[in-house]
Amino acid sequence: VVVAESRAQAFDALQAIRVDYEPLPVVVDPREALKPGAPQLHAEVPNNLNAYIPYGNKEAAMQALDEAEVVVELTTYNQRTINNPLEPRAALGEYDPATGDYTLHATSQSPHDHRLLLALMILGVPMNKIRIVAPNIGGSFGTKGYIYPDMPLVLFLAKELGRPVKWVDSRAGLMRSTVQGRDQHMAAKLGGTRDGRITSFTCTSYANLGAYPSTIGPGVATAMVGRNVTSVYDIAYPFCEIYAVFTNIVPLGAQRGSGRSETTFLIERLIDMYAQEIGMDPAVVRRQNLIRPDQFPFDNRMGWLYDSGDYPAAFDRALELAGYAQFPAMKAEARRRGKRLGIGLAPFVAISGVGPSARMAKEGMLGGTWESASIRVHPTGEVSVTIGSKPHGQSHETTFGQIVADELGIDLSQIEVLHSDTRRAPFGQGSYGSRSYSVGGAATYRAARALKLKVCQTAAHIMKVPESEIVYEDGKVFPRSSPEKAQTLQEIALALWYAWDIPPGMEPSLDVTTFFDPPDFNFPYGVHVAIVEIDEETGEVKVLRHVGVHDPGTAGNVLILEGQMQGGIIHGLGQALMEEARYTANGQLETPSLYEYPLPRSTDVPAFELALMQTPTPHSDLGAKGAGELGTVGAPAAITNAVCNALADLGVRHLDMPLTPEKVWRAMQQGR
């Protein structure tokens, strides 16, 4: 570690250090890493196997496959991708020798959780001596929920050196040291009848964890894949097994849509192949295997109980928006103009709202996953809402403020939403797994309800009427029969502040804190339809249209929601068409900067045609489900299906992502 007075000095010092490396054997492919004789990364982990987890009934699934009239198979690599939030990570440590207090300013998605881990497992100092401030951070996509070495290091150095120490990553550093996503080597079989009824589905997947385990355990690479392989379909005999394996590359972590995107890709590719095999329209095959509304709550036979929805309605809506019925004519017309079009369908379900804490631990995702909110009405009338969840671009200030504004009948401008400072906010967990609004929002809603109840009880006492006579409306309380006696929220708050005349036994102050641990996950879903055009000569793929029907339960702020959907689709388009973290055989990253690693540009982005459905979940007081990951879950499958559809008449059966022009061109060459 180099600590310097300036960045330039630090880099000068780094350049002056000469390191002699003694190369050790390296393994980069998880399947190779499991073989006898493979280099061993950790003495405690024989054969580099961090976890093997089976889901479903293997025997029954194998038997059903044996008995199936039709079996289609696919081996696919869901490529490793690099998360690229606008802002790389940063950490600034301070230490006060007088009090022994540490303060860490960091780009953290989970400041409270990181505070606990730093205190309990790393620094060995009391938790109340560590404060984490995670200001507005420039995006994350799942990368900043982990403890990274820089976090304890800047605190340690600040104490050692007696002054604040700052570390700010560069883009090049982010590419090499922030967790990466996806990276599942999957082999699957789908069994069904000749008339399009899917009966069985099996999958074996090798997850490439990279060199070190994530600080939340192996759950992202295992449960999020294994339990999700049946997606939106009613499949009688599913089975999936995951090998989570260490290799010599950058550690794997969450990436927007983790597990759900990979499994959606897998089953949606297989359904297209199955439909082709039995000569049926892939839309018809999908429609007749979708879980019906009357089947909820639906046990997906892999450990998840889907909460609510109307999958066929969403599917029909998406096909209608996309003009699916007219597509063959459109395709033929384009063909006459020398254009090659394809259409791809991808319904999906994306478990969100993590989660019931006890359940999460069993899924290999370690950490409490409840959420909290505190609402304080100042005696002068302003409302401070402090939340345990924190934004990294999701506009918590607006959506959480709206929950309170709606419930208390006051203007948004009266409310401040505070977060991200462990000294100020109540204990909380953070933002990840599309949980903030459905879990943290529910805690906030509950706090607002409790606060309103206290206001009504206090008003009843002051106004000397039964509580049942009290009406709360637009931030005021009054007896039903005498609206002229109305008091404002501020007046009640002041009365509770002085506490000269409040109901017997009631605690003073208008200040409520709640904690909410959801009874179960929630299951937002959606349907994507992509229409692509392929340049027959160069293989370039252009996404012409992208239709998305999403059901995130009861919607909060619809503008923010739409932004999430658009961003998510672009994120998924990036993986479908261009992104791939590539490593050499000796583990060197070949795409170490944005010079080599592409991200979608505005010119790559199609017209979005989005529609919203709203089926409440019973697992959040708001009826809200997760939303932030939906776009990324459906888009890769829809776009890849569209490309394969465009090339089907050339005999192209399947292409792995990314669908680069050269790959598509080669497929067309071989197909011809």
Place this chain on the structure above:
Amino acid sequence: MIAAQFEYSAPDTVSEVVVLLKHRPGARVLAGGHDLLAQMKQRRLSPTLLVDLRNLKDLVGISPAQAGGGVWIGAMTSCAAIAEDAWVQANAGALAEAALSMGDAQMRNVATIGGNLAYSDPAADLPAALLALDGIILVSGPDGARTIPITDFFRTAHVTALQAAEIITGIELPAAAARSASAYAKQAIPSNCYPLCGVAARVTLAADGAVAACRVAATGISDHPLRLATVEGSLEGTIPSAEAIAAACGLAGQGITFTSDLYGSGEYRAHLARVLARRALSRAVAQAGGNYTG
């Protein structure tokens, strides 16, 4: 990262620049800086002195050449200015298109044609257009001023005909002949916008509609931008029908060792050279008044 420490100078005249370069072997010339500064930040290059050309206002602009009806483009002219210039658009379409295809707007506002040529990236866009347009490079150095035909300029990746302490001051393009037009076709690498393959073509038609003169040049496909002479030779003297153009472009790549790298194989680049040559030629022919409009 951040660059190592360096000295900085921004002289007012070309001769002062040349003197500095001559006496300070560790010096580098700073024009738009898009390549140089990135390399310095990564400490792949650590020049002891940066000689900034920003005060050489005489090297900015596009104006009539001293003789022959062509045009002079100052070395410090930005790619954005070139892409927007009316004369360039009307008479050197390939150059306008190549300049517009580079990077993004912010980059084009700062990047210069002189810097682009001097850095000589094997996949730079402008060289293909300038090769097709028979550009002449004007340089100044310790021994005074001289001109270098563009065909002699590019040696291999990042190696040019520039001598020590020489700088590019401008580029001259000859006047466009009647019934002449040029175009640039490119397939960009999605991450960095450099061409995986870029092909510029210029066609001059004779009165009978046959190709009187033809230039085809490619970039991104080998260690330096180059003319596709066999394609040119095959097309000159023929009526540029779709079939003739396609047949000529089938010869693109003869004698070339195509680059294979992270972004694409040599085989694919060779294929793109044929396809993009045809597209560039077809557009040039159509704009020159030929019958073919495919």
